[in-house]
Amino acid sequence: MEAYQTPLGQNQSQDGFSSVAPGAVKDGLVPKARRALVIWFQENSEVKKGAPKHEFLNEMKHLGAVWQGMTAKQKAPFMARSKDEFMAQRSALAVLGIRMRGSTTSAGGPDEAKDPPAADESGGRVGPFELNGARAPIGGGAYGSVYSCQHPQSGLNVAVKVYRGSDGPADCRHEVEKMKLLMKAVPQQKMMWFPLLVSSGVTGRPWPWMATSLCGPSLATALRNPAAHGKPRTWSVAAQLRSALQTLHDAGILHLDVKPGNVLWCPCTDQVQVCDFGMSENMARLQKASQAPRFLQYVTAAYRPPELWPARVNVDGDCGVRKQLLTAAVDMWAYACVVFEVETGNPFMPKGEAGLRAWCKQWPELWKTRSDLANCPAASHTCCTKVLRAGKWGLFVLVGCAPDPGKRRWPELCLNQK
Structure with missing residues (x-):
């Protein structure tokens, strides 16, 4: 299996697991973690550092036999300390982008963290x-x-x-x-x-x-204050965000709240990351007849596709959105809206629920005349102008924002859009 470089510059196999913890400890990037027996041995051994090797071996045999005869209650304090050390190391490795195999670390530490301190x-x-x-x-x-x-x-x-x-x-x-x-x-x-x-x-x-x-500020923050953070490059955001959402869908997850505020951007590396999975749904769960949507509505209003707008909350408390409408096409629509906003600095859809509902009713007719936007009806001038202002990204938005979710596709990225 081929290997690639981890953030620490060491080899890591493509199955996503690693044995780089010793190197990270040596470099001082993460704390060391010891097994319970090692902690007990180091605190009870009478052999001093620098003693002959055979003295250490004899001491290990002796204390090992003592450890085997100890009760679970006697071992418990050392087991707890070992657990704390492994969780501290595991957390530090996670920050560096290194995850460990299965339910234990590569050194054999536990996976479950102890009850955390209070938030204050x-x-x-x-x-x-x-x-x-x-x-x-x-x-x-x-x-x-x-x-x-x-x-x-x-x-x-x-x-x-x-x-x-x-x-x-x-x-x-x-x-x-x-x-x-x-x-x-x-x-x-x-x-x-x-x-x-x-x-x-x-x-x-x-x-x-x-x-x-922590990656960096959100796209929403960067777009509000480009002087402080710089201007994200539209092509780069579009390419990375599309790859991220397709990866999510391949994993069986719908994000269902794609918007600039939920897309992080690092000005130094141009890296994009998708965050906030509070509204996300498992595709497999939605396919079960016994499972209902978790929320009355999904997607922040200004990035919500037309098929979700007719939903109303019923008097009997049933969810206002049918789960059959929660598909990858919802994320596609929001994705195109985000790319439009990065390119133009303005949202694609209007503000306010009343304006959004009216816009969504008007959009299908306008979309049919997309080949002649310059001559669109007077009532549609605002929508047409927005698409035309997107320039070479106009067609991109039209593909991603097809009114019929069944015809919606991931827009193609062209080199002339760079």
Whole structure:
């Protein structure tokens, strides 16, 4: 099997797993992790450093026999310390983009983290992470807030999402499960398009939280303030975002909330990552007759395709959206809208629910006359002008925003669009 370079410059096989932990420890990038027996041996051995080799071997045999005769209660403190060390190492490796095989680390450490400390933004930390600089959140929404923090072991920056409200634990658990599914289903070389799960506190107090690697500001932030962050290149964003969403769909996951605020962009490397899987759904789950959609509506309004707009919340409390409408075509539409916004600096669809509903009713007729947008009806001038302003990206948007989801396709990227 071919190998490629990890962020540490060591070989890693394409199945996505690695044995680079020793090198990372040696370089001081991650803390060391010891088995329980090693911890006990180092604290009870009477052989001093520099003694002859045979003395160490004899001591190991003697203490090994003592360890075998100890009760589970006597071993428990050393097992707990070993577990803590392996979880600290595993988290630090995750920040570096290295994940470990199966349910244990390559050194045999456990996979489950201990119950995390309480989240306390006012005290300068969230969970076990220290807030970076200003304590204002770097993002937020209906679920809560996202903070820039520092990883306690590696010192690298991470993004910590805090879930507030009565549904916080359920929302946190759902997103953590989706992140774990991603790391399991997506090949390592394609995880570059998604943040890496570092650790989480579903039962965190006072609020649940989830920590992931930090890529950079969102496209929404960059587009609002290009002087501070630079202007994202449309072709690069379009190519990377398409690859990310196709990778998600291949893994059986629909994002269902693609928008500039959920796409991260690193100005230094031009790297794009898709984040926020709070609304995401498993395709397999939606195919089960007994399973209903989790939400009344999906996708932020300004990026929601026409097929989802007629949905209304029923009086009896049933979901307003039929799950048959939740397909990859929903992400395609939102994707084309995001690319349009990166290119022009303006949203493709109007603001306000009333305006959006009217626009979605008008769009199918306008789309039929897409070959002659310059001569579109007076009532459609606003829509036509928007598409024409996209220039060489106009056809791209028309393909991705086909009114019929069955005819919607991933727009082709051409070299003349660079």
